[in-house]
Amino acid sequence: AQTVTQSQPEMSVQEAETVTLSCTYDTSESDYYLFWYKQPPSRQMILVIRQEAYKQQNATENRFSVNFQKAAKSFSLKISDSQLGDAAMYFCAYRLSGNTPLVFGKGTRLSVIA
Amino acid sequence: DTGVSQNPRHKITKRGQNVTFRCDPISEHNRLYWYRQTLGQGPEFLTYFQNEAQLEKSRLLSDRFSAERPKGSFSTLEIQRTEQGDSAMYLCASSSPQGAKNIQYFGAGTRLSVL
Numbered sequence: 001a002q003t004v005t006q007s008q009p010e011m012s013v014q015e016a017e018t019v020t021l022s023c024t025y026d027t028s029e030s031d032y033y034l035f036w037y038k039q040p041p042s043r044q045m046i047l048v049i050r051q052e053a054y055k056q057q058n059a060t061e062n063r064f065s066v067n068f069q070k071a072a073k074s075f076s077l078k079i080s081d082s083q084l085g086d087a088a089m090y091f092c093a094y095r096l097s098g099n100t101p102l103v104f105g106k107g108t109r110l111s112v113i114a
Numbered sequence: 115d116t117g118v119s120q121n122p123r124h125k126i127t128k129r130g131q132n133v134t135f136r137c138d139p140i141s142e143h144n145r146l147y148w149y150r151q152t153l154g155q156g157p158e159f160l161t162y163f164q165n166e167a168q169l170e171k172s173r174l175l176s177d178r179f180s181a182e183r184p185k186g187s188f189s190t191l192e193i194q195r196t197e198q199g200d201s202a203m204y205l206c207a208s209s210s211p212q213g214a215k216n217i218q219y220f221g222a223g224t225r226l227s228v229l
Contacts, residue, residue, distance in 0.1 A: 004156075037220075044118075045157075045205070045220040091156050099145055099209055099216045101170070104156030 002027045004094050006105035013082045014113050020067075021077045021108045023092030031097045034068065034075045039107075040088040048090070051075065079110075087112045116140075118221035120206050126227045127196055134192045135224045139208030146189050147218060148181055149205040150174065157205050163189060196228045 003026045013019035025034070036048040051059045051068050058066050063083075067076045079086055089109050093102040119138040127133050139146045144165050149157035160179070161171045165186035175181075178196075183189040193200055203225050207218040 006156075033216075044222040047217055047219075050217065093156075099211055101147055101159040101162055102149075102157070102207075102218060103159070106154070106156050 002029075002094055002096075002103050004092050004103050004105035006092055006108050008108045009106070010109045010111070012111040012113055013079070013086075015082055015084060017082055018078060018080045019082055019110065021079075021090055021092075021110070023075045023077070023105060025073050025075065025092070025094050027073070027094065029096055033095050033097065034066075035093040035095075035102070036064070036066070036075075036077045037091045037093060037104075038086075038088045039091065045091070049077065082112050084112050084114060086110060118206055118208050118219050120204075120221035120224050122224060123222065124225050124227075126229065128229050129196055129198060131196055132192065132194045133196055133226065134190055135204055135206075135226075136188060136190050137206030137208075137221060138188045139206070140210075140219055143208035143210045143219075144186065145209045145211075146183055147207040147209075148189070148191050149207065151203040151205055151223070152201075160191075160204075193226075196226075198228045201226055201228045 005024045032053045034051045037045045038048045039045045049061045063080045065078045089107045091107045092105040095102045121136045147162040148160040151157040163183040178194045181191045203223045205223045206221045209218045
């Protein structure tokens with residue numbers, strides 16, 4: 001069974017600084033997708049960034065980028081120039097190809113200090 | 115696009131009662147997913163539909179849980195004889211293979227409290 005592990009229950013970062021959230025996963029499949037979702041307090045989960053396993057190039061979305069290490073099964077999220085609005089729970093998620101259900105990690109709570 | 119809508123947002127019930135939640139997916143999204151999220155945990159998959167067909171059910175979905183998606187539009191999740199362990203946030207998501215990169219879009223969830 002596929003599993004996703006987020007080893008940092010909580011992280012904090014100073015406003016305008018950079019923070020990296022860790023994620024590892026376990027799978028025997030070669031074709032899959034990885035995601036980072038953000039869940040602000042009492043608000044719905046939104047997609048931050050997505051990575052296809054067959055792509056070697058790391059995905060980037062504005063201030064958000066990933067470090068995808070397929071052999072190590074590692075998928076970390078880097079947030080640059082952190083903003084107060086980045087404070088939230090961040091979930092790493094995995095799924096196989098074919099629009100199958102997501103497997104989530106337990107999440108990392110990110111606090112941004114002004 | 116109005117997004118994924120879930121009702122009610124909050125539900126408080128007494129142990130042993132039945133409850134039903136509703137999810138309206140993004141229009142024309144043919145896949146609909148239900149997840150459960152307990153405090154301090156990530157969402158866990160319960161079941162999903164492609165159109166009106168229920169394709170997969172998790173072992174988490176005991177026989178007290180039932181989900182339907184008549185006509186392939188909205189979906190309902192019913193819990194019979196609720197137990198305190200059912201207290202959680204129930205999340206719904208939808209996706210379309212023709213949509214942007216097969217992304218699952220989530221609703222705001224229904225928070226269930228069983229007293």
